[in-house]
Amino acid sequence: MLRYLLRKLLIYSLTFVVAVTIDWSIPHLMPGNPVLALMSRIQIQNPQVAQHVYASYMRSFNLDLPLWKQYYYFWVSLVHGDLGTSIMQFPTPVSSIILHAIPYTLGLLIPATLLSWYVGNKLGALAARRKVLDNTLLPFGYILTATPYMWIAILMSFLFAVTWQVLPVGYAYDPTAGRGWSLTFGYDLFRHWLLPFLSLFLVACGGWAIGMRNLIIYELEADYAHYLESLGAPRKLVRKYAFRNALLPQITGLALALGAVIAGALVTEIVFSYPGLGYQIYRAITNEDYFVIQGIFLFIIVGVLIANFVVDIVYMIVDPRTRIGMQEGGQA
Amino acid sequence: MSAPGNVSTVTTRDELPAGTAGSPRDEEAKPVSGLRETLYFAVRNKKLVFGLTVTLSMLALAILGPLIARHPPLEYGGHLSLAPTTQDGYWLGTTLLGQDVFSQFVTGLRMAFIVGALGGGIAAIVGMVVGFTAGYRGGIVDELLNMVTNVVLVIPTFALLLVIAAYLQVRGIMTEAIFIGLTSWPWAARAVRAQTFSLTSRDFVSLARLSGSNSRQIIFKEIAPNMSSYLFMMFILLFGGAILIAATLDFIGLGPSNTISLGMMMQLSVQNAALQLHLWWWFLPPGLAIMAIVGSLYVMNVGLDEVFNPRLRSM
Numbered sequence: 001m002l003r004y005l006l007r008k009l010l011i012y013s014l015t016f017v018v019a020v021t022i023d024w025s026i027p028h029l030m031p032g033n034p035v036l037a038l039m040s041r042i043q044i045q046n047p048q049v050a051q052h053v054y055a056s057y058m059r060s061f062n063l064d065l066p067l068w069k070q071y072y073y074f075w076v077s078l079v080h081g082d083l084g085t086s087i088m089q090f091p092t093p094v095s096s097i098i099l100h101a102i103p104y105t106l107g108l109l110i111p112a113t114l115l116s117w118y119v120g121n122k123l124g125a126l127a128a129r130r131k132v133l134d135n136t137l138l139p140f141g142y143i144l145t146a147t148p149y150m151w152i153a154i155l156m157s158f159l160f161a162v163t164w165q166v167l168p169v170g171y172a173y174d175p176t177a178g179r180g181w182s183l184t185f186g187y188d189l190f191r192h193w194l195l196p197f198l199s200l201f202l203v204a205c206g207g208w209a210i211g212m213r214n215l216i217i218y219e220l221e222a223d224y225a226h227y228l229e230s231l232g233a234p235r236k237l238v239r240k241y242a243f244r245n246a247l248l249p250q251i252t253g254l255a256l257a258l259g260a261v262i263a264g265a266l267v268t269e270i271v272f273s274y275p276g277l278g279y280q281i282y283r284a285i286t287n288e289d290y291f292v293i294q295g296i297f298l299f300i301i302v303g304v305l306i307a308n309f310v311v312d313i314v315y316m317i318v319d320p321r322t323r324i325g326m327q328e329g330g331q332a
Numbered sequence: 333m334s335a336p337g338n339v340s341t342v343t344t345r346d347e348l349p350a351g352t353a354g355s356p357r358d359e360e361a362k363p364v365s366g367l368r369e370t371l372y373f374a375v376r377n378k379k380l381v382f383g384l385t386v387t388l389s390m391l392a393l394a395i396l397g398p399l400i401a402r403h404p405p406l407e408y409g410g411h412l413s414l415a416p417t418t419q420d421g422y423w424l425g426t427t428l429l430g431q432d433v434f435s436q437f438v439t440g441l442r443m444a445f446i447v448g449a450l451g452g453g454i455a456a457i458v459g460m461v462v463g464f465t466a467g468y469r470g471g472i473v474d475e476l477l478n479m480v481t482n483v484v485l486v487i488p489t490f491a492l493l494l495v496i497a498a499y500l501q502v503r504g505i506m507t508e509a510i511f512i513g514l515t516s517w518p519w520a521a522r523a524v525r526a527q528t529f530s531l532t533s534r535d536f537v538s539l540a541r542l543s544g545s546n547s548r549q550i551i552f553k554e555i556a557p558n559m560s561s562y563l564f565m566m567f568i569l570l571f572g573g574a575i576l577i578a579a580t581l582d583f584i585g586l587g588p589s590n591t592i593s594l595g596m597m598m599q600l601s602v603q604n605a606a607l608q609l610h611l612w613w614w615f616l617p618p619g620l621a622i623m624a625i626v627g628s629l630y631v632m633n634v635g636l637d638e639v640f641n642p643r644l645r646s647m
Contacts, residue, residue, distance in 0.1 A: 015483045146627030151619025259488035285585045300491045
């Protein structure tokens with residue numbers, strides 16, 4: 001059990017080091033002097049700001065030092081939580097931009113991921129080996145899982161916000177109304193949250209339903225299922241066992257699908273101008289604000305690694321085989 | 333894997349249970365006229381026929397469309413925000429800036445197929461090389477490759493692509509496809525490894541080894557042909573995944589610099605308030621096309637699974 005967790009931790013630490021190294025090396029791989037190249041691209045009018053940006057770039061790249069020292073200092077500032085300064089929103093540090101955006105992104109991601117996983121699995125289990133449901137639910141599942149996240153967001157926004165005007169769109173709350181912890185503000189937050197949440201939820205749900213449906217069909221063909229049937233066990237019981245066994249790969253799948261859902265959340269936020277990480281990264285890309293892009297990248301990596309570790313622990317609790325070390329590492 | 337579209341959930345399992353397409357048991361059980369039997373079931377499988385029809389018609393549109401379009405995709409014409417009409421060949425109307433939506437749409441389709449084929453192809457090749465080597469060699473090679481695979485698997489590749497693309501000054505459709513291919517192989521590698529692992533212990537592989545075949549011959553002549561249907565289905569999923577990743581990247585503003593793609597069409601329409609202006613002909617077609625291509629690929633895959641796997645045929 002400890003071995004299982006340690007092995008996982010090793011892989012995650014290695015992943016983190018690799019990711020940070022990539023993050024550091026990409027600007028260094030650009031031909032020429034990266035600082036000058038960046039300065040020529042961002043074109044800052046205010047000379048004072050330009051000077052400061054230039055200095056902060058020089059400091060963060062440490063170009064006068066040998067390469068290994070540059071790399072070392074990159075880690076040092078990273079450990080101190082220094083991700084650089086935003087150019088577009090000068091002189092806000094990147095870390096504070098991220099911290100302000102994080103609640104919105106997590107508020108979308110966590111409910112959408114967990115709920116779609118739950119509902120999708122239930123629907124998929126219902127559909128498996130039931131011809132009528134299979135033929136009605138599954139096509140929907142395939143359509144949804146093949147839909148680009150941003151397109152369903154566009155569609156939702158067009159239908160509910162523009163055409164029927166039942167829900168607001170843009171930002172996380174109405175900026176003209178007063179903020180503060182009141183019921184009306186909470187309701188306003190909820191109304192702004194609903195559409196982006198639904199678009200994420202729907203697409204993810206389709207994938208889970210299909211996955212579960214296929215897994216159950218395989219499980220129902222397994223020896224234990226046939227054995228139970230031959231013993232005269234009720235169909236419901238067999239399906240229950242099949243469902244439980246099929247849940248295991250779906251739990252692993254949760255960790256694997258995370259990258260896709262995050263990408264989905266980023267573009268969904270862009271469509272709805274929802275002020276999370278996706279919206280910030282879009283602004284950063286259009287304004288060539290590289291520190292923000294790199295900072296958000298690192299932040300996403302850390303988030304994904306933590307989520308993976310949580311999934312591993314859940315898996316260990318759910319599957320006794322990983323606990324007693326029969327099946328080492330399960331899925332790793 | 334972390335490609336958009338939850339492709340992974342369709343094949344999250346490393347070791348697909350016996351009776352899955354490509355497992356040796358089916359191949360052995362097949363009569364001599366295996367190909368004819370497969371064809372017999374293939375043309376009668378509604379899912380396969382449907383998926384193939386939609387995919388091929390989209391492909392035809394991608395090939396022929398740019399030839400019949402009357403205006404270059406990026407040219408600014410005189411008619412702004414024109415609704416779909418037969419006049420002047422603006423069959424899908426024009427954008428806010430007067431560009432021909434039909435022309436952009438078919439060019440975007442072409443780009444989608446290029447990215448899918450190239451990105452999916454590269455991912456499939458890397459996945460197969462890693463998977464075959466790890467599964468056949470075993471031991472320390474397997475451990476090492478497994479470690480690499482797991483690291484790439486955990487990294488949210490989309491975020492990685494984002495940083496890479498942001499730093500590229502000139503972005504082309506080929507570079508985009510190559511980067512997508514180089515980051516989306518891990519789940520394929522794991523699937524191939526698991527299959528290879530189970531095939532390596534079979535008698536016919538031992539026999540080939542006894543008769544003096546080297547590793548490469550065994551992998552290409554004994555192992556790969558026995559899981560060809562599985563590999564083909566894997567490629568289809570990677571193909572669809574690459575299209576979705578590319579569309580997402582393009583939408584975020586990191587598309588190819590010198591052309592137009594379906595993702596960029598959606599980005600530009602949102603940026604130019606096409607939703608508020610009710611220019612539905614601008615933002616509906618690109619998403620619909622992606623949905624149709626990727627969806628029909630998935631459905632085709634289910635159909636193929638049923639064709640290759642006799643146990644699923646009763647469905």
